[in-house]
Amino acid sequence: MDIGKDRVDLVGDDGKRNIKSFVLRKGKLRPFQEEAIQLYSDEYVIPFSSQMLDFSSLFANSNPTVIEIGFGMGTSTKRIVQDQVDTNFIGIEVFLSGFTKLLSAAGRERLKNLRLIRFDAVQVLNDMIPDGSVAGFHIFFPDPWPKKRHHKRRLIQKEFATLLSRKLISGGYIYCVTDWLEYAHQMVDVFDSVPTLVNPTGGFCQPVSWRPSTGFERKGKEKQHPISEIWVEKL
Numbered sequence: 001m002d003i004g005k006d007r008v009d010l011v012g013d014d015g016k017r018n019i020k021s022f023v024l025r026k027g028k029l030r031p032f033q034e035e036a037i038q039l040y041s042d043e044y045v046i047p048f049s050s051q052m053l054d055f056s057s058l059f060a061n062s063n064p065t066v067i068e069i070g071f072g073m074g075t076s077t078k079r080i081v082q083d084q085v086d087t088n089f090i091g092i093e094v095f096l097s098g099f100t101k102l103l104s105a106a107g108r109e110r111l112k113n114l115r116l117i118r119f120d121a122v123q124v125l126n127d128m129i130p131d132g133s134v135a136g137f138h139i140f141f142p143d144p145w146p147k148k149r150h151h152k153r154r155l156i157q158k159e160f161a162t163l164l165s166r167k168l169i170s171g172g173y174i175y176c177v178t179d180w181l182e183y184a185h186q187m188v189d190v191f192d193s194v195p196t197l198v199n200p201t202g203g204f205c206q207p208v209s210w211r212p213s214t215g216f217e218r219k220g221k222e223k224q225h226p227i228s229e230i231w232v233e234k235l
């Protein structure tokens with residue numbers, strides 16, 4: 001099955017190079033990751049297409065569906081998926097090594113409430129996710145793109161926040177965590193600028209008890225970076 005190995009296009013419909021929030025990292029897959037592609041893709045991987053998904057037929061239930069964008073190695077994703085069995089999860093990640101690591105864990109541990117898409121989340125949301133269908137978005141430690149000239153690559157910008165809001169059900173949430181304080185303030189401002197979103201705390205929220213820590217969080221803490229959490233809801 002094609003899991004999107006070579007399909008993350010970097011060129012827009014207009015033929016121009018799009019600004020992406022990621023750089024594709026190369027890396028050799030380990031045998032267990034190659035094996036996971038063979039064994040588990042049919043069950044867990046949703047190929048990118050311009051067809052809108054129907055969550056109830058995808059998961060064969062009417063449970064709420066949460067989407068995680070940029071799950072990295074998938075360590076916290078796996079824990080959350082296992083802890084919240086009455087919620088469906090779709091993980092979107094372009095990084096092949098992390099993608100196949102979570103695919104392997106999903107297959108080995110028979111996770112029923114998880115599906116994976118390897119493609120640019122912006123395009124996935126636009127082309128595959130129906131408006132008003134998503135119960136929540138998780139975006140943990142998105143690349144901070146610290147240099148000013150790279151800020152345009154940051155995921156959380158007004159256009160993307162508006163897109164997230166459009167995809168949410170009423171009362172749905174966006175939950176972001178970052179160790180980059182200046183980006184955290186940008187997130188609060190960006191979400192404030194979207195009229196359909198409300199921030200119950202007006203700023204950062206308290207750590208959410210069910211979110212497991214990740215390697216990026218540990219590295220941030222080692223550098224004495226404060227961890228900022230932002231939770232906003234769709235009106």
Ligand SMILES: C[S@@+](CC[C@H](N)C(=O)[O-])C[C@H]1O[C@@H](n2cnc3c(N)ncnc32)[C@H](O)[C@@H]1O
Nearest residue numbers: 021022070071072093094095120121140141214
């Ligand atoms: C800094 S890592 C954080 C990973 C993970 N959330 C964690 O906390 O360990 C950010 C991840 O987001 C992914 N990413 C960035 N932009 C993306 C996009 N537009 N679509 C899908 N994945 C994206 C990157 O490939 C990278 O693995």
